[in-house]
Amino acid sequence: MIEFRNVYKTYDNGTKALRDLNLRVNEGEFVFIVGSSGAGKSTLLKILMREETPNSGEVIVNNTRLSTLKHRDIPYYRRTLGMVFQDFRLIPNMTVFDNVAFAMRVTGASTKAIRKKVPYVLAHVGLAEKSKCFPNELSGGEQQRVGLARALINNPALIIADEPTGNVDPRMSFEIVDMLNQINRNNGTTILMVTHEHALVRKFRRRIIEIQNGELVADSGPEVDYYV
Amino acid sequence: MFNNFKYLVREGLRNAWANRLMTLASVGVLVCCLVLMGSAVLVSVNISHAMKWLQDQNVVMVFLNSTVSGSDASYTVSDVRNQILSVDNVDENNIEFISKEEGFQSLLDRFDEKLRIIDSLGDTANILPDAFRVGFKDPTRYETTVQQLKNLDVVYTVRDNRKYAEKLMGINKTVTVVGVWIVGLLLVVSLFIITNTIKLTMMVRKLEISIMKSVGATDWFIRMPFLVEGIVIGLTAGILSFALVSYIYSAATSAISSIMSAGALPYMSMIWWLLLAFVGSGVLSGALGSLFSIGKYLKDDGGVSGD
Ligand SMILES: Nc1ncnc2c1ncn2[C@@H]1O[C@H](COP(=O)(O)OP(=O)(O)O)[C@@H](O)[C@H]1O
Ligand SMILES: [Mg+2]
Numbered sequence: 001m002i003e004f005r006n007v008y009k010t011y012d013n014g015t016k017a018l019r020d021l022n023l024r025v026n027e028g029e030f031v032f033i034v035g036s037s038g039a040g041k042s043t044l045l046k047i048l049m050r051e052e053t054p055n056s057g058e059v060i061v062n063n064t065r066l067s068t069l070k071h072r073d074i075p076y077y078r079r080t081l082g083m084v085f086q087d088f089r090l091i092p093n094m095t096v097f098d099n100v101a102f103a104m105r106v107t108g109a110s111t112k113a114i115r116k117k118v119p120y121v122l123a124h125v126g127l128a129e130k131s132k133c134f135p136n137e138l139s140g141g142e143q144q145r146v147g148l149a150r151a152l153i154n155n156p157a158l159i160i161a162d163e164p165t166g167n168v169d170p171r172m173s174f175e176i177v178d179m180l181n182q183i184n185r186n187n188g189t190t191i192l193m194v195t196h197e198h199a200l201v202r203k204f205r206r207r208i209i210e211i212q213n214g215e216l217v218a219d220s221g222p223e224v225d226y227y228v
Numbered sequence: 229m230f231n232n233f234k235y236l237v238r239e240g241l242r243n244a245w246a247n248r249l250m251t252l253a254s255v256g257v258l259v260c261c262l263v264l265m266g267s268a269v270l271v272s273v274n275i276s277h278a279m280k281w282l283q284d285q286n287v288v289m290v291f292l293n294s295t296v297s298g299s300d301a302s303y304t305v306s307d308v309r310n311q312i313l314s315v316d317n318v319d320e321n322n323i324e325f326i327s328k329e330e331g332f333q334s335l336l337d338r339f340d341e342k343l344r345i346i347d348s349l350g351d352t353a354n355i356l357p358d359a360f361r362v363g364f365k366d367p368t369r370y371e372t373t374v375q376q377l378k379n380l381d382v383v384y385t386v387r388d389n390r391k392y393a394e395k396l397m398g399i400n401k402t403v404t405v406v407g408v409w410i411v412g413l414l415l416v417v418s419l420f421i422i423t424n425t426i427k428l429t430m431m432v433r434k435l436e437i438s439i440m441k442s443v444g445a446t447d448w449f450i451r452m453p454f455l456v457e458g459i460v461i462g463l464t465a466g467i468l469s470f471a472l473v474s475y476i477y478s479a480a481t482s483a484i485s486s487i488m489s490a491g492a493l494p495y496m497s498m499i500w501w502l503l504l505a506f507v508g509s510g511v512l513s514g515a516l517g518s519l520f521s522i523g524k525y526l527k528d529d530g531g532v533s534g535d
Contacts, residue, residue, distance in 0.1 A: 051532040074529055078441070106444060
């Protein structure tokens with residue numbers, strides 16, 4: 001599903017964010033990425049989103065070599081991903097419904113399909129009643145569930161979450177990771193989640209990768225027992 | 229993709245409205261630009277028209293160096309007419325004697341009240357010579373015929389319409405050159421303002437754009453609302469300046485036609501072309517402005533997670 005081969009990333013200002021990173025994640029795995037601040041975790045995710053490109057090495061996602069992607073192919077590649085961010089990234093002047101619908105509309109979906117699918121996904125994350133609310137009327141946990149609904153709306157094969165619980169209180173954090181866990185178990189969606197919260201990592205007992213100074217320093221190993 | 233089209237147009241209109249102060253500024257500058265451009269073109273077109281009219285006249289005024297009418301006449305009118313007819317290109321059916329009194333009167337008529345004072349001076353003010361209006365059979369031999377007429381002893385000078393045409397051509401060139409510079413400059417200014425208006429929208433919509441990118445919007449999808457915003461600016465400016473120029477033109481032509489016998493081109497004959505030109509150049513500048521402003525932003529594959 002995901003493969004990093006000898007990936008180096010140095011930013012224009014000379015910061016070495018990733019050094020010789022090698023990583024393989026199978027389809028259907030749930031991976032926690034941990035490491036101290038500035039270790040290179042977000043850089044790894046940004047390379048997966050094709051927001052940054054490595055200086056050397058190869059990254060392959062779903063049989064696509066990211067280095068061969070042309071500018072015009074990138075939108076179509078990104079439609080196969082779901083992204084969840086720490087700051088939710090919801091549009092303040094759009095309702096919950098419209099925020100989720102937005103991600104579908106971008107792909108050229110019809111209004112009819114949008115009307116059918118959005119309520120379904122909102123119900124799935126427990127926000128059916130909040131569909132007419134605006135983001136500022138919701139708690140952090142609820143806002144992040146809207147973010148999750150938006151990430152799910154286009155049926156991605158891979159969900160990338162960068163500290164999704166960073167702005168959410170602990171009880172809600174558990175709920176959100178539980179939801180991701182369910183999505184992974186029920187749909188086989190591969191999930192990569194960066195987090196600082198050790199309590200969550202211990203609780204869910206999934207694969208753990210640790211990055212320090214741009215290097216992979218620990219890996220609990222692939223979850224071969226879930227998908228063979 | 230077509231229900232998307234409706235959505236994207238609505239978004240563009242929303243942008244233009246949310247940003248109405250800058251939208252208005254852009255429209256204003258573009259209107260100035262288009263009105264000046266339109267005026268320059270209309271002036272130039274009218275000068276060409278007058279030039280053509282003058283040339284089509286194919287007629288010259290032959291002024292005589294001695295009097296042929298009145299008591300002190302040294303030649304008779306028919307003598308001179310025969311001399312002029314001896315030039316072979318002169319059309320015998322298109323030759324007319326105009327005495328100095330008649331010439332003076334028509335001059336006075338043309339300038340109306342303002343020169344009544346000269347009229348009151350009486351004959352002593354009339355320094356016009358007697359003249360013939362002479363038409364040519366073959367307009368292609370214009371230059372040589374004029375020269376032949378000038379060579380006649382009896383002829384003082386020939387008023388050559390082509391000379392006027394050349395003068396007009398000179399004015400026309402100046403109008404065109406000055407017009408091109410003004411328009412070029414203003415076009416740059418308009419583009420700059422439109423570009424900045426749309427950049428402002430982009431700043432406001434930065435989050436939206438980055439989310440669009442993250443969920444896989446194509447460049448065209450992201451561009452469309454901005455393009456619509458630019459086109460709305462251009463269209464509004466095009467229609468406004470068309471209305472403005474129409475008004476100015478109709479006011480100006482009624483003034484011009486009283487002085488110039490060639491008359492101005494009737495507006496109705498070119499109204500559709502002008503509407504098309506105004507709206508077309510407005511929309512084009514609006515569209516270009518928005519494409520410029522968002523171009524660089526889209527080239528960058530980053531800006532997805534927004535930091
Ligand atoms: N756009 C950038 N330009 C320059 N340096 C950057 C950029 N993004 C991140 N960095 C640097 O790269 C290193 C890794 O950053 P990041 O991947 O965001 O770490 P993490 O997410 O693990 O905290 C840090 O030292 C950070 O300052
Ligand atoms: Mg980070």
